[in-house]
Amino acid sequence: MLARKKLLFICFLLLSLLTTSIVTTFLSTEEKAVSSVIPISDRDRVYTADQSSNTVSVINPATNTLLGRITLGNSRPNVLSPLYRGELNVHGMGFSPDHRTLAVISTGSNAVTLIDTATNGIKGTIYLGRSPHEGFFTPNGRELWVAVRGEDYISVIDPKALKEVRQVKVASGPGMIAFSSDGKRAYVCSSFTPELNVINVKSYQVMKKIPVVSPFCPNIAITPDDNEVWFTHKDIGKVSILDTKSLSIKNVLDTGAITNHVNFADNTNGKFAYVTVGGLNHVKVYKRDNHPELITTISTGELPHGIWSSGDGTRVYVGLENGDAVDVIDTIKQKQIARIPVGYMPQALVYISNAVSIGEGRDNLKSPTQMLTHNIAFKAHKGNDAMGNLTIRDLGEVSGLDLLVLGLKPKQEYGLYLVGAENSKEIITAIKTDAKGNGMGQATGTLWERLKPLTHFEEAKGQQLVIAPKNAQNPIDEAVLVMVKPCC
Known part of the structure; x- marks a missing residue:
């Protein structure tokens, strides 16, 4: 009888553990599904890299207002004098997976500045090789990879130690990096070489070199489902689409003169890609499927450049390089709904959900005075x-x-x-x-x-x-x- 009770107890314990595992797995899946849609809130931030004023503009997307600017250097044109302090040509942006650190790349001073998103304070600055362009954190947050455009390598940075720990050789003139969500692959486009490099993140080795239609790619992005990589060809006005399973180019879209950046928005209306076409002052909107369909063209201010979507996919924010402002697009109605003044000549733009975990997020910001x-x-x-x-x-x-x-x-x-x-x-x-x-x-x-x-x-x-x-x-x-x- 005692043996039978022990057996029943063990069976009950195993069943409880199994049930707990199933429920936990189910909840994790549900939580993941819910967390992928993040409503716009006062804790979200939109940042622009302002190349001419050498500032970072900070926007509250809940109210579509400019909160202020983070000054990294003096306004151009003081570029011919020795640069002993401050940064020059604030240009690129990336952020950590916990949304607590913003990485800002300055092409003129060869710098990566890490900024605390809650306090807007500078955590530290790392100086690299010639003209770094764009950078992003690995999905586990342990490394920051920066495309050193004036060289032929990716600089791998330890963000805690604030130093470069290795270099990954790629095609000359790397422009930008996109990581798969599992962190196993990095896709690197080039600004000087008609080639896309696919890198094994664990081994730091190029696993495939893929020929592309032009040598000048400034921007690359991976779809939320990891199935495609879209990258722009600014010199010829096109966008290429890579199939991540076959690692082959599946489509090349004719988009228009000065095609700058691309990003994505998934919402109740479907899955979309948004492409900034600087020469036409347009954002082109494509419905994503095996054969992307151009569904509309949205007029913007002067020379649209950087672009990023909100966490819920209902808004897209567009930096206007020659308009010194950010246009806000309603992705449900597919129209421009607001314009927010920022610093001079905004380049990269990112949207960070829940960037401000505590406080109001207004520390260390300079007053948002009107630029002329x-x-x-x-x-x-x-x-x-x-x-x-x-x-x-x-x-x-x-x-x-x-x-x-x-x-x-x-x-x-x-x-x-x-x-x-x-x-x-x-x-x-x-x-x-x-x-x-x-x-x-x-x-x-x-x-x-x-x-x-x-x-x-x-x-x-x-x-x-x-x-x-x-x-x-x-x-x-x-x-x-x-x-x-x-x-x-």
Whole structure:
């Protein structure tokens, strides 16, 4: 009888353990399913890497308001003097899996700055090789991998020790890294080589090299289900899609001039990919399946660049490189619903759910004072299909100017001319177009007072801006692009 009771007790104990295991597994699965949809809250943050002001802008997505900025360096253009302190060209971003650390990459000072998301305080800075571009943490949080674009390797950083611990050799000019959710693979695109590298994370070895359609990829992202890797080709205006099971390219999409970044949003309406097309001031929206379908195009501000979705997939945030702002897209209605001013020239953008675990998350932020930015659009002249955009930023004693042109004659030099009422002319800056007839140029100086009247057309007093061949004798008659009136 005693033996039978012992046997029954053991059976009951085993059954209890089995039941507990099943329930725990079930709950874990349910919790995982629930945790994958994170409603927008005041504890979430959107961050932009502001390349020209060398700041990180911090946004509360629950209210779509700018809380303030984290200053990492002085505003450009103080780039020709020795840089003893601070960072230059704040550009790339990544974050830890626990959402407690933001990694900010500065291409000009070769730096990775780690920021505490709750306090906005700097944990430390690591200096690397030439021009690091983008970086991200491994899914277990133990390492931070940074693509050192000016070299031929990935820098592997110990985020606790704040030091580089190894280098992983890849194709020249690595642009960005995307990890599979299990942390076993890393996908690395290149900015100089028409090749995608697939890396075994455990061995740090390249397991496959995949030829791609162009040598210039600035951005890469993996779908939430791990089935596809999407990566952009900025130089030719395309997006490639890799099948992660076969490790082969399954689709190449024609997206448009200056295709910048890509990200994803899954919600009650389906699974979507969002692509920023800088040259067209558009975000293209694709429904994801075996044959991605373009379902709509959403107009944005000037030169959309970085992009990221909210934790519940109901919003997408888009950094406007020449608009110095962030556009908010409602992914259910597929339309732009808000615009938030940020720092000068936002590049990468990330959305971090539950970034602020305690407190209000306003420590160490500088007041969100208004940046002075004006945009002037250019339209085609004399029947051509060209277009252009000029951004003027007031930097205090000097001004910064960024010019973008598309669709002009290839490999030709053009000037941006300020033409006066009596046909006086002054060349502000000059550019040379690439093989596609596109070009970007910059200028710095005491430009604000001279160009400010053009941002208020009634005050222009006969002045206008045109783009004409360099050394044009009569820029008005030879103009290929003319200012849109009114300009702003």
